[in-house]
Amino acid sequence: MAEKNADILLLLEGTYPYVRGGVSSWVHQIIEGLPHYNFELVFLGGAPEHYGEIQYQLPDNVTKLHVHYLIENNTTEIKAKHGTKYKQELFDFWQQLQSYFRDCNDPIPTELLKFAFETLGKKDGINAADFLYSESSWQALSKYYLSYCDESSFIDFFWSYRNLYKPLFKIAEIARGLPKVKLIHSISTGYAGILGSGASAISGTPFLLTEHGIYTKERKIDLIQASWIKDSEQSLGKNLNTEMGFIRRMWINFFEQIGRTTYQQATKIISLYDGNMQRQIKDGAEPAKTLVVPNGIKTVRFKQALLQRPEKTPMVVGLIGRVVPIKDIKTFIRAIKEAQSIIPTLEGWIIGPFEEDPKYYQECQLLVDSLDLIDNVKFLGMQNIAEILPKLGVVALTSISEAQPLVLLEAMAAGVPVLASDVGSCREIIEGATAQDKAFGKAGEVVAIASPSDTAQQIVNILQNEQRWREYQKSGLERVQKFYDESHMFARYDKLYKDTMAWPE
Template identity: 55%
Template sequence: MIWRKTAAPETPLADITLLLEGTYPFVRGGVSSWVHQIISGLPQYRFSLIFLGGDRSHYGEQQYELPENVVHLECHYLMDPLVESKPKARKGNRAAFDTQRKLHNQLRNKAPVPKGVFSEIFQSLGRKGGISKEDFLYSEESWKVIDESYNKYCTDPSFIDYFWTIKIMHGPLFRIAEIARNIPPTRAVHAVSTGYAGLMGAMLKETRGIPYILTEHGIYTKERKIDLSQAAWIKDVTDKVSTNLNDDLGYIRKLWIRFFESLGRMSYQMADPIISLYIGNQQRQLADGAEPARTHIIPNGIDPGRFEGALAARPEETPMVMGLVGRVVPIKDIKTFIRAMRAVYEVIPNVEGWIVGPEEEDPVYVKECRELVSSLGLENCVKFLGFQNVNDILPKLGLMVLTSISEALPLVILEANAAGLPCLATDVGACRELIEGGTAEDRRLGSSGAVVPIADPEATARAATRLLLDKQRWQAASTAGLARVKQFYTLDSMYDSYQNIYDTALSAENREN
């Protein structure tokens, strides 16, 4: 799907092209909310949107009305068939596959990719003179590369599994290269993750000289590692599906993880600036190969005024309601929230737990969560409310709870604080910083809730009951959170930072032209 506004032919179609993998405008969540904020809050720039999805059946209707300054939207689904033609024997371009070997050797050694190698591969990927889609799928040279790598590196006993993993893993790169060659004119690109979107930004920087900005909310490679360590669709006979990233994993599972780590390193090599939301993620980027001078921290922000109504609507007595606002997916660890509710229910019989968020992304996991509620006898206590207007929900909650196993800087904590609602969160991402404060000045405001270990229902339940039943503790947390968000996490500060980033990129583009 491609949608475009009419643009004057003598000017670039867009100032900034956002590269969006599996998010805005088709999936709701923190990242999508942030994208919508950036576009709406910086109306002086024209935005083009490139949406990259996996299987097109996983995405439904558009979830956001596009702001007036969006001039282009196109959607691509990376799991669509790569070619429609029947297989046909072919030799393949030996020189092009040799260059591919050089790239793979650099990536295996975690070394920077020489610019000549990077440019040569991605300028010609999917074209005659390089590695065409047909050559990748059917040629003798492609078979040789896979056979050599299997014999030299693979410890998995199944060549068939290895063969199809390589085909499935690399197939989307051809579509990425084609999209990059055909995007409408733009003055700069801004990827909102590494992965395939980040790789496209790197391609555009290297092959077309377009300034490339990268923002990571969560660290993509870390989140993919979590997903892949648990993914049941990887049939790896030498490992066990695990929630512990330190467990031994099979070769195929590790191969997928190394693939996304490689995409991340290539993104870091080409992007300037490389933006994270807080110091912990910046340190992770540095450990993964980002150049220190190009890394920056820009926290998320919200408009506290938007939540004045929710703050005013808060009842005098604390509602005995624990709310989890987020997608019903494994990375949010909804099951720990449900198990914690069982323990809280033993102490506070009139407590309720509300799970507020979309359920379309992982129907199997949603079913498991509902079954867990039933098995624990919590049908009258735990409610699945689906997507709701957060302003309507916040005054009805007594505590915001995040049991995620991975987060960046979750907007839902800032929104809850702006509505005077204390928060309880796992010790991931910037959650401790948001609740207890980052700088010394920030910490003097006090704690706005509690921080608990990952996947610990008992600790979650103990912290929740203390906050819900201790009115003085609850009020102190409410006051601290409201002061923190007004002082350190406003939209105006975030907008000013990104305006400076965009103006710098557009100035660089003008100098190069």
């Protein structure tokens, strides 16, 4: 890594450079694609043991990598040195801050956020030891419980309260130690987003936000399903979308507030497609701040794959993705079984890593066995995508959740028709987003979520109709080259960076 001053500070929660995936690939792509900017990276993780070695070779224009973990068993907290009265005044502020996390539809005001990030985790402010052990903190916690929590046990509330708020002290410390840059860019809301918001509030540095998925929505789904949160007997059996246990709702409110505050502090808020932009606006983003910048791919990388396509369309359907429940591999397997009744030679190739969820991988293997598909469905693991695409007749995604899957764009660039479940921006990619885009025609088919029959029918419709296959191929090639080449994405971000940066006088 080069020892230079950074232009842009990237805030990365649980992704690059320690975890491979779509977001991490995008971060690497942006850094390499804009070599005239120097980037400094801040990685935020949970516990250190959850991460291994760095998974990417950091480009030359990365000046430094800072690594911080929010869950650490550190028993050497700073002890308070000020009197009770001084701390009590600060804990009055703490309770005011908490009121925004508890149940408030307004974002945290900038001045209050600034004061919080100048005070929390500080020796002469409210440090972690004060929060965990002081009498003032105990009084604030007790008041919170007695005033608002009338159903959960105090023990459950006590530990949830601590675990919920403790990361804020670490985040505030990190924010005060960040380098001086021209622009802060977070790749999510969540902890990275509130770090960027607080850092921007105390330094005045412009703050950019890009969301691939909608963090708040995804976290809410996780928390609704979380078994580690104990609901009281009063809330059991109720509709989780309307009434749920106080502690579960407390966690959800926390992340919803982080999202609202991040939207307020951001200069610009970027999403990958219109559906997510509308969700951001619904969740509190100012419409004037929002814009869409689609992902892009290096289309020239797939030029050779297009030239290598055989004259006869292979009777092979490829699913490119991780073998995990969110990709709904089982629907793909069942669809291959149904389609095979019409195309007996049909094969289904599952192309992607299967180590992440061994139990689910085993379930998929058992399903293949039970459907007598051992000779027809293959788990190929990681492959060179550009090399394998010419061997496929269709690329299919049966995911139950996606943002803007690059594999669809890569397939289209290689001349392979696609089909995908109606999630995220899949319909926009396949059918077009704007009137100009839609004029190219369809690049494949959109199918219902978790529908083997619909998926099987469209596989057959594409593979058994040569004219339709050629039309889908042509439309896909034209669309990806016109709208989804990475050069367009780089140009948009280059302009965003230039327009948003704080330039020295």
